[in-house]
Amino acid sequence: MQFFSVIRWIAWKDLLSEYRNRENISSMFFFAINVILIFSFSFSLDPETIKEIMPGIIWVAFGFTAIIGLGKSFLVEVNNDCMEYFQMLPIPKGAIYLGKFLGNFLFMLSVEIVLFPLFVLFFNLDILDQFLKLLLISTVATIGLSALGTLFSALTVQIRAREVMFPILLLPLSVPIFIGAVEATRGILSGDAFALYRHWIELLVVFDVIFVVVSFWIFEFILDY
């Protein structure tokens, strides 16, 4: 029971801190708006072109927003030596990882949900009927991104070149997530039958499981060297 209590406490602390300081959410939000604006002025808005390029635009915006948000995830733990407090706790360190992961996931997903109406607005997208399916893909892809982002944020937080190292580590490993998310989103926006893009969602789920389990296991060694 204490294991789940640790997860709950960490996620509560992270979400409450973010709600109060809004440091991460504002930088992520304005970055995403910039991406959306630039793309909306760069491409023709005819429906066929939009269907082709939209999955890429959505996941470029989400992916780079994730880099901004997740990269700073562990910074708050270093400021007052809170990592040291975590290190000394008589609890399984994996629970700390899962708490940070849960906080990051909820945080990322809420940003993505806020961004969807902006895609509708700027690209004249008709996704109201498909919103639940898009939300499903966002959820599954964000689990994988948050799992990797949380791990690499912990790994790079103590090094000087963390802003360089974080994307260098995150981006190559998150390629399968982006491929799966873009292909599944393309299937939805093209109005394909679910069976035609289901395998991409299954691929995302497999990578989610791998990334969460491996990161959970590695985190113990990161914190308790």
Place this chain on the structure above:
Amino acid sequence: MATAIRGIELSKSFQHFQVLQSVSIEIASGECYALFGPNGAGKTTLLRIFATLHRPSAGRFEILGFDGNRERAKIRAAIFLIGHGSYLYDDLSVKENIQFAIGIRGWNPTDLEIKKALDQVGIGRFAKLRSRYLSAGMKKRLSIAKALLVRPKLLIMDEAYAALDELGVAMVNEYIRNFTKEGGTVLMSSHDRAKTAEVAHRVGVLNRSVLNEMSVEEMSAADAIF
């Protein structure tokens, strides 16, 4: 009396710099042991080894009978470190910081217990204030409030009186006296001989990587201890 801390031939190097060299120390349960020494002597390193934050380069240690290398989880459940860091989250209030720090250890203190602990260290009226607005002394008091709630068997205090005003020092000494009377053990580092002499039972002076022990009386009588 049972042994709370036993360090045997402990050495620690960072890169090629030897911070501790074959330091042996034994502290009984219920004792307050004070470490003195010039800056860079290795006091913090020794405390951090016992707090399971550093692994010694050589030697071994036991805390409350648990092996320092193999039974770290058991040691961590029984100790509490008041270190240089405040371990606070700037955007949480004083009360929320306490709830988090204690809650994550598996115990949820009641509002009354938190209020009592905060009142005891003199910051009860700041319970709703975000911790980013606390002074260094108030942060130190908050750490002591956490220790009051955690009730560890071994309390490790690095620079016990740093940032505290006179009332704060008196409060810390009162806490240490009560804590050791109840069987708790304190290992502290300090630079203030007079204040430390009020509570310490034994003193160790770390200088040039080596530990020399002396009584509190010897320390008080000496013109200089290192």
